[in-house]
Amino acid sequence: EAQVTQNPRYLITVTGKKLTVTCSQNMNHEYMSWYRQDPGLGLRQIYYSMNVEVTDKGDVPEGYKVSRKEKRNFPLILESPSPNQTSLYFCASSLAASNQPQHFGDGTRLSIL
Amino acid sequence: EDQVTQSPEALRLQEGESSSLNCSYTVSGLRGLFWYRQDPGKGPEFLFTLYSAGEEKEKERLKATLTKKESFLHITAPKPEDSATYLCAVQADSNDYKLSFGAGTTVTVRA
Numbered sequence: 486e487a488q489v490t491q492n493p494r495y496l497i498t499v500t501g502k503k504l505t506v507t508c509s510q511n512m513n514h515e516y517m518s519w520y521r522q523d524p525g526l527g528l529r530q531i532y533y534s535m536n537v538e539v540t541d542k543g544d545v546p547e548g549y550k551v552s553r554k555e556k557r558n559f560p561l562i563l564e565s566p567s568p569n570q571t572s573l574y575f576c577a578s579s580l581a582a583s584n585q586p587q588h589f590g591d592g593t594r595l596s597i598l
Numbered sequence: 599e600d601q602v603t604q605s606p607e608a609l610r611l612q613e614g615e616s617s618s619l620n621c622s623y624t625v626s627g628l629r630g631l632f633w634y635r636q637d638p639g640k641g642p643e644f645l646f647t648l649y650s651a652g653e654e655k656e657k658e659r660l661k662a663t664l665t666k667k668e669s670f671l672h673i674t675a676p677k678p679e680d681s682a683t684y685l686c687a688v689q690a691d692s693n694d695y696k697l698s699f700g701a702g703t704t705v706t707v708r709a
Contacts, residue, residue: 489641518696527602528642528685528699535695543696575641583694584630584649589641 487512491576491590498566499598506561506593508576516582517559518543519551521572522592528575534559535582566597600625600690604700611676611707619671619684619703627691631669633662634685636702642685676707 489510498504510517518533520543530543534553548570550562559578563570574593579585601624611617623631630649634642646655648664655662659680661672671684683704687697 516695520699525701527701528687528697530696533695541695577641582696583689584647586632586644586647587642587697588644589634591639591641 487588489576489578489588489590491574491593493593494591495594497596497598500567501565504563504566504595506563506574506576506595508559508561508590509557510559510576510578510588511557512578512580512588513556514578514580514588515556516580516585516587517553517576517578518587519549519559519561520575520577521545522575523572531561531574533582563595566595568597571595571597600688600693600698602686602688602698602700604684604686604703606703607701608704609706611673611705613677613707613709614675616672616674616676618673619705621669621671621686621700622667623669623686623688624667625688625690625698629689629691629694631664632687632689632697633669633671634687636683636685645684673705676705678707678709681705681707 519531520528532551534540576590577587579587603622633645636642646662683702687699
């Protein structure tokens with residue numbers, strides 16, 4: 486089954502404790518992206534990747550890091566999480582960046598205390 | 599900067615009561631407009647892509663239309679299973695690597 490898999494689905498942690506949210510897709514997609522979803526603000530792009538070893542900032546990259554060492558994986562790293570990063574996070578992938586529907590994972594709910 | 603505004607924020611319908619959702623956008627050259635459906639606890643699920651004014655697409659009880667400034671998602675004779683949040687997103691010619699999303703319209707259909 487074609488899918489985007491995120492882990493963990495839920496995480497409660499404390500300020501400053503490094504964490505990684507993994508994202509994996511099995512569709513051989515070139516393009517991958519991370520979003521955060523906050524009430525009233527919609528989905529906002531954090532980082533994206535056009536292909537292996539090619540990443541760039543989205544609209545809200547502060548406090549986040551990403552890497553794309555393999556085509557299928559695109560982890561999101563919070564080196565020193567803060568309470569304002571409490572949010573619902575989604576990973577997405579598509580065949581290419583342009584004119585292709587993005588396939589989303591089921592989300593990771595992060596709470597930073 | 600690309601902007602997407604959806605209205606209303608929430609819509610409560612009786613089963614069978616048709617209605618429309620609005621997505622207004624400002625973008626410097628539209629590459630594509632996307633509609634997604636999001637159920638609670640799930641990621642957005644792709645519905646339609648529209649590329650040019652006048653284009654229409656249909657899927658079951660849903661029909662999406664596009665003008666130069668806005669898109670409508672028409673729900674005809676909705677059923678309770680159509681209850682979800684509907685998201686609109688645009689992709690611009692100048693930023694074809696990203697989608698800019700609206701905040702969504704939450705539709706509740708009562709039996």
